[in-house]
Amino acid sequence: xxxxxxxxxxxxxxxxxxxxxxxxxxxxxxxxxxxxxxxxxxxxxxxxxxxxxxxxxxxxxxxxxxxxxxxxxxxxxxxxxxxxxxxxxxxxxxxxxxxxxxxxxxxxxxxxxxxxxxxxxxxxxxxxxxxxxxxxxxxxxxxxxxxxxxxxxxxxxxxxxxxxxxxxxxxxxxxxxxxxxxxxxxxxxxxxxxxxxxxxxxxxxxxxxxxxxxxxxxxxxxxxxxxxxxxxxxxxxxxxxxxxxxxxxxxxxxxxxxxxxxxxxxxxxxxxxxxxxxxxxxxxxxxxxxxxxxxxxxxxxxxxxxxxxxxxxxxxxxxxxxxxxxxxxxxxxxxxxxxxxxxxxxxxxxxxxxxxxxxxxxxxxxxxxxxxxxxxxxxxxxxxxxxxxxxxxxxxxxxxxxxxxxxxxxxxxxxxxxxxxxxxxxxxxxxxxxxxxxxxxxxxxxxxxxxxxxxxxxxxxxxxxxxxxxxxxxxxxxxxxxxxxxxxxxxxxxxxxxxxxxxxxxxxxxxxxxxxxxxxxxxxxxxxxxxxxxxxxxxxxxxxxxxxxxxxxxxxxxxxxxxxxxxxxxxxxxxxxxxxxxxxxxxxxxxxxxxxxxxxxxxxxxxxxxxxxxxxxxxxxxxxxxxxxxxxxxxxxxxxxxxxxxxxxxxxxxxxxxxxxxxxxxx
Numbered sequence: 001x002x003x004x005x006x007x008x009x010x011x012x013x014x015x016x017x018x019x020x021x022x023x024x025x026x027x028x029x030x031x032x033x034x035x036x037x038x039x040x041x042x043x044x045x046x047x048x049x050x051x052x053x054x055x056x057x058x059x060x061x062x063x064x065x066x067x068x069x070x071x072x073x074x075x076x077x078x079x080x081x082x083x084x085x086x087x088x089x090x091x092x093x094x095x096x097x098x099x100x101x102x103x104x105x106x107x108x109x110x111x112x113x114x115x116x117x118x119x120x121x122x123x124x125x126x127x128x129x130x131x132x133x134x135x136x137x138x139x140x141x142x143x144x145x146x147x148x149x150x151x152x153x154x155x156x157x158x159x160x161x162x163x164x165x166x167x168x169x170x171x172x173x174x175x176x177x178x179x180x181x182x183x184x185x186x187x188x189x190x191x192x193x194x195x196x197x198x199x200x201x202x203x204x205x206x207x208x209x210x211x212x213x214x215x216x217x218x219x220x221x222x223x224x225x226x227x228x229x230x231x232x233x234x235x236x237x238x239x240x241x242x243x244x245x246x247x248x249x250x251x252x253x254x255x256x257x258x259x260x261x262x263x264x265x266x267x268x269x270x271x272x273x274x275x276x277x278x279x280x281x282x283x284x285x286x287x288x289x290x291x292x293x294x295x296x297x298x299x300x301x302x303x304x305x306x307x308x309x310x311x312x313x314x315x316x317x318x319x320x321x322x323x324x325x326x327x328x329x330x331x332x333x334x335x336x337x338x339x340x341x342x343x344x345x346x347x348x349x350x351x352x353x354x355x356x357x358x359x360x361x362x363x364x365x366x367x368x369x370x371x372x373x374x375x376x377x378x379x380x381x382x383x384x385x386x387x388x389x390x391x392x393x394x395x396x397x398x399x400x401x402x403x404x405x406x407x408x409x410x411x412x413x414x415x416x417x418x419x420x421x422x423x424x425x426x427x428x429x430x431x432x433x434x435x436x437x438x439x440x441x442x443x444x445x446x447x448x449x450x451x452x453x454x455x456x457x458x459x460x461x462x463x464x465x466x467x468x469x470x471x472x473x474x475x476x477x478x479x480x481x482x483x484x485x486x487x488x489x490x491x492x493x494x495x496x497x498x499x500x501x502x503x504x505x506x507x508x509x510x511x512x513x514x515x516x517x518x519x520x521x522x523x524x525x526x527x528x529x530x531x532x533x534x535x536x537x538x539x540x541x542x543x544x545x546x547x548x549x550x551x552x553x554x555x556x557x558x559x560x561x562x563x564x565x566x567x568x569x570x571x572x573x574x575x576x577x578x579x580x581x582x583x584x585x586x587x588x589x590x591x592x593x594x595x596x597x598x599x600x601x602x603x604x605x606x607x608x609x610x611x612x613x614x615x616x617x618x619x620x621x622x623x624x625x626x627x628x629x630x631x632x633x634x635x636x637x638x639x640x641x642x643x644x645x646x647x648x649x650x651x652x653x654x655x656x657x658x659x660x661x662x663x664x665x666x667x
Contacts, residue, residue: 005077005089007037007106010161011142015077022076028053029069031149036090036099037106038157043095055151070097107140108161114140115168127175134172141165166196173205182209193222197229200239207242211249211256219249235637251560443469444529448522456517457486462525475528482521485513554586555645562648570653591629591647592622604642609635623649 050062114137121130189206210219447462463479572583575590
């Protein structure tokens with residue numbers, strides 16, 4: 001009989017006997033059944049059931065209450081059983097009550113078994129089959145589990161299952177990206193980032209899918225939206241992996257291009273539809289046993305020579321050319337040690353460590369991105385196997401040598417700088433097409449002339465026209481207000497006896513309304529011009545905004561140049577406003593090289609903070625990152641936010657030997 005029973009707890013709690021759905025009774029009886037189902041065939045004592053179902057106020061006769069609900073469950077699950085005969089499905093053992101059902105009878109057990117099967121398929125290199133297994137496994141969900149059940153026991157079980165589902169979805173997206181299905185994945189990733197707004201791994205996958213689909217501006221907008229969410233809601237920044245991906249997208253890193261097609265059977269290459277999405281709440285914390293983050297991005301087959309010698313490979317066995325190593329969805333042993341982070345894994349941000357003086361640091365205190373890796377599925381660590389070899393990081397691209405000398409870094413012509421991509425504002429409002437400048441100017445002149453020549457009688461008409469043009473209900477209300485004012489003026493005119501004396505109060509009201517509809521209305525029409533409004537407020541479209549945007553673009557170009565052409569730091573004097581130069585770096589500041597008077601003028605810092613920064617640099621040496629600067633000088637986040645776009649962190653350059661000429665600025 002137990003083989004015909006089926007239970008669902010991944011959503012609303014339901015049960016079937018064959019094809020007939022069962023009525024599980026009142027809420028407490030359902031909660032007792034949920035505790036037995038979560039035990040997965042193991043006995044559960046009466047004390048454990050009472051603690052789980054009644055965590056705050058347990059009944060005085062808890063044993064009798066549990067027996068009552070167990071008897072009710074037996075009548076539902078085994079309707080043919082006689083009252084005096086022992087139960088065959090829900091039995092009482094020496095260790096407690098036990099629900100004897102097969103593992104395939106409970107959807108939560110099938111879910112966890114499906115994750116383990118997908119893990120094995122992934123370890124064997126059958127990535128497409130692992131995608132199908134994950135898809136069918138996630139489709140077992142129908143909503144939030146244990147809805148209506150309160151208490152630590154059910155909260156813990158709920159969060160564990162929700163975290164397993166979220167991790168399975170992230171792993172499914174990793175495999176889909178590795179199989180080259182980034183275009184089909186975008187829509188599902190948009191829904192998942194809305195369901196889990198603060199999971200950085202999903203944002204990483206969405207940005208990568210958009211970038212590989214040729215939608216670079218949307219990928220950068222997704223990063224900006226996530227950055228604003230974290231800053232506004234939690235006062236933190238995105239992790240190092242997401243920031244590094246953002247920088248690589250700004251540089252159009254060729255390693256981010258879609259991976260080459262994988263040799264798989266035709267049935268395995270068929271696009272798999274995304275798993276059904278449900279909307280349970282976001283879990284507060286990630287389980288320690290879940291897989292690591294997104295896979296390392298594939299790279300061209302021919303990698304440029306690296307500036308750093310490769311690390312010695314570990315004695316791990318070579319991986320299959322088709323498949324990825326195993327990813328641990330669920331721990332096989334609860335006492336096992338935590339997994340080591342895989343190569344290219346998506347890890348949370350960690351505090352920056354100061355770079356040694358002889359190291360080659362990069363602008364902003366970041367290390368150069370990892371070089372091209374071997375094309376293959378996402379690499380993750382296995383519990384039993386040795387760690388896989390990590391591809392060596394690649395340094396800056398090779399450059400030409402100086403005349404008559406050996407190849408040295410920093411020589412050769414600088415690369416051509418691509419224009420930075422335009423990043424649209426990440427807002428939820430509907431974007432409207434901007435009107436041409438001549439149309440806006442013509443409308444402003446015509447509307448102002450009509451208001452002045454009609455002495456304000458047609459101000460309402462101009463406002464309603466603007467409201468229809470811009471589809472603004474606020475302007476429509478203003479137009480109605482002007483119309484009411486004109487009608488009040490007309491009603492106050494005594495057309496039958498023009499020579500009659502007008503009371504003083506009415507005259508004042510009439511003149512006030514005339515001034516509002518005439519002069520104020522004309523000024524209002526002028527301010528409706530977006531160009532005039534931007535010039536007065538300094539908003540988008542104003543000269544100040546355009547100048548600041550140009551400076552931001554120049555800063556991005558200078559950072560790009562510093563990374564690909566390190567010698568430009570001294571030759572062009574980037575970040576040195578105290579030296580004469582011809583190159584415009586947009587106001588960048590080399591915080592480890594500028595003199596004290598430049599540090600004294602940093603924006604957003606008080607004089608005391610500037611003095612503290614100067615003394616700290618003199619006593620403790622250069623800074624490796626903005627986080628280190630803020631920690632050493634105890635600067636608040638409000639002060640460091642303004643410095644993030646201006647400062648870059650490189651080791652101080654050694655002083656030139658006596659008698660050696662300094663290269664001219666701009667050479």
